[in-house]
Amino acid sequence: MKRVLFIHHGDIQGGAPLSLLYTAQGVEKKGYQPVIGLIMDCHRTREFYQDKGYEVIQMPWILRIFFHRSAPQLWSQRPTYTNLIRYGLKWNRSTRLTHKFFKENKFDLIHLNSVVLINTAKVLRELGIPYVWHIREYAPANHDFRWQWFCDEIRKTKSVIFLTETEQKSWIDGTDLGTIVHNFVDLDRFSKDHPYQDIRKQHGIKQEDTLLLFVGGLRHHKGIGALIDCLHYLKQQGHSVKCLMPGSKEENNSNPYFKRIQKLGLEDCCILEDFNPDIRSHYASCDMLVFPASIPHFARPVVEAAAMSKPSVVSNMAPINQLIVPTVSGLTFETDNGKDLAKKVVQLAENPDLRKQMGIAGRKDAEQRFNYYRQVEKIEAVYKQTLN
Numbered sequence: 001m002k003r004v005l006f007i008h009h010g011d012i013q014g015g016a017p018l019s020l021l022y023t024a025q026g027v028e029k030k031g032y033q034p035v036i037g038l039i040m041d042c043h044r045t046r047e048f049y050q051d052k053g054y055e056v057i058q059m060p061w062i063l064r065i066f067f068h069r070s071a072p073q074l075w076s077q078r079p080t081y082t083n084l085i086r087y088g089l090k091w092n093r094s095t096r097l098t099h100k101f102f103k104e105n106k107f108d109l110i111h112l113n114s115v116v117l118i119n120t121a122k123v124l125r126e127l128g129i130p131y132v133w134h135i136r137e138y139a140p141a142n143h144d145f146r147w148q149w150f151c152d153e154i155r156k157t158k159s160v161i162f163l164t165e166t167e168q169k170s171w172i173d174g175t176d177l178g179t180i181v182h183n184f185v186d187l188d189r190f191s192k193d194h195p196y197q198d199i200r201k202q203h204g205i206k207q208e209d210t211l212l213l214f215v216g217g218l219r220h221h222k223g224i225g226a227l228i229d230c231l232h233y234l235k236q237q238g239h240s241v242k243c244l245m246p247g248s249k250e251e252n253n254s255n256p257y258f259k260r261i262q263k264l265g266l267e268d269c270c271i272l273e274d275f276n277p278d279i280r281s282h283y284a285s286c287d288m289l290v291f292p293a294s295i296p297h298f299a300r301p302v303v304e305a306a307a308m309s310k311p312s313v314v315s316n317m318a319p320i321n322q323l324i325v326p327t328v329s330g331l332t333f334e335t336d337n338g339k340d341l342a343k344k345v346v347q348l349a350e351n352p353d354l355r356k357q358m359g360i361a362g363r364k365d366a367e368q369r370f371n372y373y374r375q376v377e378k379i380e381a382v383y384k385q386t387l388n
Contacts, residue, residue, distance in 0.1 A: 002108035002387070005057075007037040009064050009114040011045050015300035016136055018277065019183050020113050021052065023134075026376035027383065035107070039064060048277065059101070063087065063094035064116040067146050068137035069170075069295045070221045075144075091119065098123045109383060115171075118153050125156060130386045134161045135178075138296050139170035147171075154178075159386040161379070163298040164319040170296075179382050183300050184375040187367060190307035192284060192359075199285035203271055205242050210349040212243040213286040213310075215279065215301040216293070218257040223292030223315060228260055229338020230292070230345065231269045239346065242268075243290075244282050247275040283308035287355060288348050293320055294336055302330075303370045306362030311355055313344045329362035 004027060008020055024034035036049045037059045046056050065087055067073055073080045098120055102110075110124055110131035117133075124131040133154065139147055154160055154171055160178035162168040168178055205211055216222030227243070234241045249272040253259070261270050276282075283289070289305035289312040302312045302323040314320045316332035324330035331347065333340040348355050 001031060001033045003033045003035060003106075004109045004111055004383075005035045005037050005107040006111045006113060007039070007059065007062065007117060007120060008045075009039050009116050011040050011042040015183065015298075016113060017045065017048065019136070019300065021049070022184065022186065022372070023111075023376075023379060024054065025052070026372065027379060030376065030380045032109075032383070037062075061094055061097040061101075062117065063090050063119040064114075065118050066116050067140065067150060068115055069140055069297065070137070072140040072142065073146070074142070094119055095123055099127065102127055102129055109387060115150065115154075118150060121153060121157060130159075131157075132159045132161060132382055132386055133157045135167070135171065136163055136298065138167050159382050161382060164322070166296065166319045166322075167298070179378060181375050181378045181382075182370055183298055183303060184370045184372045185300075185304050185307045185366065186372045187307055188372075190280060190283075190304055192309045192363075194280070196281040196284040199244065199281050203242075203244075206240070208240065210239065210241045210345070211286045212241060212345065213279075213282050213289045213301075213305070214243055214245050214291075215247065215289070216291070217247045218245075218255050220257075221293060221295045221297075223294050223336070224257045226292040226294070226336050226338045226341055227290060228257065228264065228266065230290075230341040231266050232264045233339055233342045234345065235266065235269060237342075239349070241345070241349070242271060244271050244273065244286060246273045246279050246282060248272040249274045280304075280308065283310055286310060288313060288345070290341065290345065291315065291320060292333070292335075292341055293317075296320065299323055303366060306330075306366040307370070309359035309363045311348060311358035311362060313341060313348065325361060325365055329358050329365050 006020055006024055028034055035055045037057045038045055039059055039062045041058055041060055049056050112121055112133045115135045115137045121133050151172055161181050162178045163183060165175055165180055168175055214227055218224050283305055289301055289310055291299045291302050291314045293315050296317050299320050302314060305312050312324055312330040314332055315335040317335050321332045326332050331344040333344045
């Protein structure tokens with residue numbers, strides 16, 4: 001059995017750790033032995049993977065270089081320069097310790113789970129160790145020398161996985177390199193046919209209330225600003241709308257969006273909850289998912305909502321608008337326009353038959369495009385090509 005080391009760059013929150021888990025579970029069924037390498041020393045993340053039966057290795061010396069659409073590092077910002085200095089000071093030490101680790105620990109294949117692991121990719125290539133670079137982020141809009149550097153390193157990599165063609169083009173300005181593997185869901189696990197906890201009852205939400213689901217936390221690039229504008233507008237218009245926000249409760253009181261929710265008197269509309277890696281009950285209980293992201297990225301919750309037969313209202317930008325079939329399995333709205341988002345929410349809220357039809361269409365689309373087994377087969381093909 002070939003051992004595959006998955007190197008994860010972050011903590012437990014977000015879609016990347018879940019995607020890594022699903023990928024590990026998928027390739028395990030194909031005969032590989034996954035091992036999880038964690039850069040961040042997060043007890044909750046370590047337990048998350050250990051509870052699934054995986055060996056976990058801490059790798060705190062590995063350098064992460066954040067340079068993508070949600071962390072653009074603009075030249076007009078002071079942290080850009082301090083980060084560059086920090087990266088420079090840590091580069092040699094990280095390189096040396098990574099060399100040492102892989103000379104002392106043998107794996108058949110390394111699976112890098114983010115574009116930020118550029119230092120590790122370079123080391124693995126120098127050592128001649130087979131690796132797959134799974135790039136989940138979009139390149140910044142400004143194509144300066146840093147973008148060119150990332151682009152060059154990606155092109156030197158034999159096996160690259162992108163989530164979408166749009167993401168692929170943002171990094172290498174073409175489609176001649178890499179394999180497209182969408183984030184996927186286990187359609188047997190994500191199904192409305194299972195019994196789920198009634199989240200409405202848990203929070204005392206009336207059946208006549210419109211219940212939205214927002215996943216992403218109180219963060220700008222997830223579109224929380226537009227969502228707050230939407231909820232405020234709907235409340236002013238007399239609509240009874242509640243919004244579940246799992247993963248938002250841990251935000252501290254200094255968060256400007258938390259303060260804005262309080263200032264606008266939306267505490268009764270926004271149901272902030274702790275992070276929960278399993279929110280299938282939330283999908284089952286809500287009327288629709290809203291994903292108002294302000295920057296392009298692959299929105300896993302949209303795929304999960306479709307699998308659970310729920311429609312989504314999403315920003316009209318690629319690739320988010322490509323994760324639904326517009327007007328068939330969901331609706332799009334003008335990015336960053338809270339009033340337009342509110343109009344689309346009302347359109348679905350006032351038409352339960354349309355929501356049901358879109359939910360059915362979304363499930364069929366998920367079965368065709370985001371099928372667990374089909375995407376795992378693509379990854380297995382990349383593995384075989386890399387090892388051969």
